[in-house]
Amino acid sequence: MEPSEWGVANMPTSTQTISSAQVVSKFLIQNSERVSNLKLQKLLYYAQGWHLGLYSKPLFDEPIEAWRHGPVVPRIFRLYRDFKWSPIQVETTPVDVSSSVSKHLKTILKVYGQWTAAQLETQSHTESPWIEARQGYPDGASCRTVITQESMQHYFCKLANA
Numbered sequence: 382m383e384p385s386e387w388g389v390a391n392m393p394t395s396t397q398t399i400s401s402a403q404v405v406s407k408f409l410i411q412n413s414e415r416v417s418n419l420k421l422q423k424l425l426y427y428a429q430g431w432h433l434g435l436y437s438k439p440l441f442d443e444p445i446e447a448w449r450h451g452p453v454v455p456r457i458f459r460l461y462r463d464f465k466w467s468p469i470q471v472e473t474t475p476v477d478v479s480s481s482v483s484k485h486l487k488t489i490l491k492v493y494g495q496w497t498a499a500q501l502e503t504q505s506h507t508e509s510p511w512i513e514a515r516q517g518y519p520d521g522a523s524c525r526t527v528i529t530q531e532s533m534q535h536y537f538c539k540l541a542n543a
Contacts, residue, residue, distance in 0.1 A: 400482055402443040402454045406461075408476045408486050413494055415468040418461045419450060423501035426452035426528075428489045430510065433530055434537025440482070444527045447514035451505040452528055509536050 402425060409424050410416050416424070425445070432440035445452045461469050478486070493501060505511050510532040518524045 400441050400478060402441040402457050403460070404476055404478060405441055405482075405486065406454075406457050407471055408478055408483070409490065410469050410471050411473070411476060412487065412490055417466050417468060417498050418458060418464055419466070420498035420501060421461065421469060422453045422458060423451055423498065423505055424489060424493060425454050425457065426505060426533075427493050427501075428486055429530075430533040430537040431489065431541075432485060433534035434539075434541050437534060437538075439530055440485070445533075447511050447518075447524050447526050447528050449521050449523060451502040452511055455525075 405425060405428055406421060409421060409428070413424075425441075429440050429445060432438070443454050443456055445454055464470070496504070510528045513532055514526045514528040515524055518526075
């Protein structure tokens, strides 16, 4: 994917975060057909990772942890945990995000939205931010280690420049 598709030139230049994980989550859910909590967590990881890699700033402040089934934003996981493996249902009031954030998130959905939750989980398990955060933990072990923004920025910046 070319950086021009992400709208790099249109992003604001401040170092503040652009949104919150809850707003990003609602946008992703409202603009997808069927999103379980597991899939949502991976979409949040890719939205944050690519935002850090392309713009050198976080999309949201909430930490992402390296859980056994892949990257998770704990606060958002808890918010939607009652849906278990079912598609998440949220209010239909459109989420208010900037046009640059909307474009970024729609690109994330274009690239990753077609993947199943299991495919996204498998993919995230091959990537260095998750692997580094889980270092020392056996497969399947519980882990709450934060995947650093620095590791995501480094990894996704390399992908963007490949």
